[in-house]
Amino acid sequence: MAGRDWRAQKRDATRRRLTAAAFAVFDERGYDAVSVAEIAHAAGVSVPTFYAYFRTKEHVVLPDQDALWIGDHFSRQPADLPLTERIRRGLRAMTDDLPPEVLAELLSRWSMVLASPALLLRAADRQHASTTVLGDQLGIDLTTSEGAADVVVIAACLTAATTAFVRWAATGGERVLGDLLDEAFAALRSI
Structure with missing residues (x-):
């Protein structure tokens, strides 16, 4: 051992x-x-x-998601909440738990994403892969017809989250990342 x-x-x-x-x-x-x-x-x-x-x-800047860490934050969200709200709260919990030095590194990573077409493509690939990770963590069978609607919801939520990260990087981290997540989800709910 x-x-x-x-x-x-x-x-x-x-x-x-x-x-x-x-x-x-x-x-x-x-x-x-x-x-x-x-x-x-x-x-x-x-x-x-x-x-x-x-x-x-590209994986140096945007590594694969840590499913255990994601699962820990999403398992704390009440299962009776609507899926969009469970995802928003899970993402908010994840970002709120990050220490300042990790937030600074994350801001550096997303600033690089904004400056590089290759990294923008990697962000899109990562977002797509995250749909499966998040579905697994939330106990959703993405292969069933019942899970098809959930796939759309998860993908829309992850697009909202990516938008928040990009906005955060574009402003040099001046705004609280969690607040930008909340704004992105509010926009998602309004459509």
Whole structure:
């Protein structure tokens, strides 16, 4: 068991080192001008090592969702609420729980997304993948005809959330992210 803990710590340290190196070279030269080889070199690892941790350069900025973390926040929402409100409250709980240093990193990530077409595409892919993650966490069978309407609701909610993140980044984080989420969901409810 101690061997697994050591290996997990080493993997986490390498992932953090790769992420820090990537953001350093992105800040210096711009996201689009940096190659995977340059990130690997800056982190002191090989290119194959980079790909052992990240599928693409875009995944450094917008990694896959942490289903356990999402599930923890959504499991606290009352199941008798309408689906849109459960999602809004779950997302708000997630953003409200973020410490200031994580919010600052998140703002940096979304600022990069705004500046790069490749990252905008990754954001769309991530949003699509999040539909499945969120459906699983909410106990919705997305393959049934009854789940079809829920897929549309989840996708609309995630689009509202992405809009809030983009607005937040566009203003340099001047507004409270949770408030922007609430505004986006209010707009969603008004249609």
